[in-house]
Amino acid sequence: MVTLANQIAKRGYRCHLIVANAVGPYLSEVDPSVVVIDLKSPRTFLCVRKLRRYLACEKPVALLSTMTHANAVAGWALRLSRHRCRLVLREANMPDLNTDSLHERIIRWVANPIYRRADRIVCVSQGIRDALGSAMMLRNEDALVVIENPVIIPHGDAQPVAPVATLPVGVEACLAVGRLVPEKGFDMLVDAFSRLVDRPQLHLVILGEGPQREALTKQICKLGLQSRVMLPGFDPDPFTWMRAASIFVLSSRSEGSPNTLIQALACGAPVVSTRLPGSTDILLEHGKYGRLVEFGDVAALADAIRASLDSPLPKPSASWFGRYGLTCVVDHYLDVLVPE
Numbered sequence: 620m621v622t623l624a625n626q627i628a629k630r631g632y633r634c635h636l637i638v639a640n641a642v643g644p645y646l647s648e649v650d651p652s653v654v655v656i657d658l659k660s661p662r663t664f665l666c667v668r669k670l671r672r673y674l675a676c677e678k679p680v681a682l683l684s685t686m687t688h689a690n691a692v693a694g695w696a697l698r699l700s701r702h703r704c705r706l707v708l709r710e711a712n713m714p715d716l717n718t719d720s721l722h723e724r725i726i727r728w729v730a731n732p733i734y735r736r737a738d739r740i741v742c743v744s745q746g747i748r749d750a751l752g753s754a755m756m757l758r759n760e761d762a763l764v765v766i767e768n769p770v771i772i773p774h775g776d777a778q779p780v781a782p783v784a785t786l787p788v789g790v791e792a793c794l795a796v797g798r799l800v801p802e803k804g805f806d807m808l809v810d811a812f813s814r815l816v817d818r819p820q821l822h823l824v825i826l827g828e829g830p831q832r833e834a835l836t837k838q839i840c841k842l843g844l845q846s847r848v849m850l851p852g853f854d855p856d857p858f859t860w861m862r863a864a865s866i867f868v869l870s871s872r873s874e875g876s877p878n879t880l881i882q883a884l885a886c887g888a889p890v891v892s893t894r895l896p897g898s899t900d901i902l903l904e905h906g907k908y909g910r911l912v913e914f915g916d917v918a919a920l921a922d923a924i925r926a927s928l929d930s931p932l933p934k935p936s937a938s939w940f941g942r943y944g945l946t947c948v949v950d951h952y953l954d955v956l957v958p959e
Contacts, residue, residue, distance in 0.1 A: 620685055622769050625650040626949045632957075635677070637670065639663045639689075644855055663689050670696035678702050681956040685709035688726050694733030707955050708734060709741045711768075711875035713898075714754035731755055739955040741766045743876035746897015764955060768876045769948035791821045793924060794864035794888070796857050796879045797871070799829030799850075804870035804893065804914060806831075806838060811870075811920035813842045818925070821847070826860060828853040861886035866927050872914055874898050881943050884908065889931040891923045908935050 621636070625648075628634040634653050641657035649655055658669045674682070674697055682704055684693035690708040697706055714727075734740060734755040740763050742748040752760045793812065797803040805825055812823045825835070825848070832850060839848045854860065857879070861867060867883035869892040880902060883890055890909035892899045903909040909932060910923040941947055 621645050621648050622771065622945070623683075623949065623952060624653045626769065626945055627953065627956075628652040630949070630953070635679070637673065639666050644853065648855075663692055666692050667696045667699070671700045674700035674702045674704075679704055681705040681707060683707045683709065683952075683956060685711060687712070687730050691726060691730035691733050694730070694737070705738045705956060706733075706736070707739045707741060708737045709743070710747055710751055711743045713747055713873050713875065714750050727754070735759075737762060739764055741952070741955065743768050744874075744898045745901055746895065747875055749897055764951075766951045766955075767943050767948060768878050769945050769952075770878045770881045770943040771945070789820065791818070791865035791928070792860070792863055793821055793823045794826070794860055794867050794883070795824070795870060796826045796860075796867075796883075797869075798827050799825070799831040799835060801831060802872050803827075804872050805835055807915065807917055807920065808868055808870040809835065809838050809842065809844070809848065810917045811924065812848065813844060814918065814921040815925065818928070821865070821928075823848045824860065824864075825850050826852070826854050826857055858882065858886060861888055864888045866891065866924060868920075868924060869893065869899065870914075870920065871895065876902070880909070881940070884935055885940060887934070889927040891920065891927050893920075906932075908932055908939075 624634050624636045628650055629652065635656050636649060636653050637656040637658065639658050639660045639662070641655055656673060658666045660666045660669065670692065682693060682697060684690045687710065694706060694708070697704070735757055740751065742751060742763055742765050744767070745765055748763045748765050751757070752763060757763070795805060795808055799805065808825070809823070815821055835850065839845060861883045864883070865888070867880070867888040867890045869877055869880050869890065871877070871893055874895050876898065880890055880892060880899065890903070892903060892909055892911055893914040894900050894911040900911060903911060905911070910927055912919040912923050
């Protein structure tokens with residue numbers, strides 16, 4: 620969303636970035652031309668009144684929101700403001716129709732009428748689009764459009780590989796990037812890595828921070844991998860790691876459109892990913908540009924890592940990367956936000 624806001628502002632539009640609470644590592648990346656509106660609220664659901672007041676006062680021509688709970692807040696605030704503008708909702712996660720969580724069911728119940736009235740609903744992958752219509756009981760599925768995430772793609776061939784200071788000299792790096800949460804499947808990745816005993820020079824690096832750090836640390840110690848697995852924490856610039864990596868692995872249980880997979884390919888790293896219908900299988904063209912394994916199959920993941928190190932698959936073409944480039948994706952967003 621920061622990337623979108625920056626690029627839309629650079630096109631000459633007056634762009635405000637509204638946040639519940641203006642904190643976090645990406646705040647410094649907001650371009651000075653983007654006005655940050657800080658609602659100073661500890662919870663997104665408590666923002667309805669402040670956002671209603673903002674909308675009634677500023678009267679924007681379009682409102683773009685992301686994540687289901689924030690989309691519900693944005694939609695209800697817009698209705699209460701009595702201001703008429705184009706409402707575009709972005710959905711980046713696969714809806715879980717089988718959840719037993721009361722919290723998730725309440726969010727969906729509150730969001731349903733908002734989604735049915737939205738002008739457009741942007742889905743970041745075909746899989747999300749296919750599932751969202753029934754999940755939200757949408758009457759007009761024509762409102763659903765697929766627009767991939769805008770990905771900042773480094774030109775890996777044009778930039779020298781900088782050494783990563785924390786990696787021992789001469790080792791191969793198996794890299795993963797993401798929040799340390801169960802959805803990312805890093806526990807499965809560590810188990811798979813433990814089977815690569817025939818690759819003593821291969822080290823696993825998991826970039827990210829989150830609540831699963833302690834559990835992962837215990838798992839690493841239990842498997843005796845302390846000298847070969849690193850958890851360096853969050854890094855706002857993972858590209859140096861990606862250029863130095865011998866292989867990149869995405870082990871997620873679910874994903875919308877994984878930016879890191881695209882960026883790793885752009886940096887020249889072979890990739891292995893769990894097969895996520897409508898997401899990674901389409902992105903990697905069903906295994907053409909990266910090996911795909913079923914989630915939970917630890918042995919298959921280890922074998923795919925080994926095979927990719929020995930026999931890398933071909934790199935995607937420039938036109939493939941163009942689908943995720945800033946110019947193309949921002950054009951698509953402006954088409955739904957301010958149509959001619």
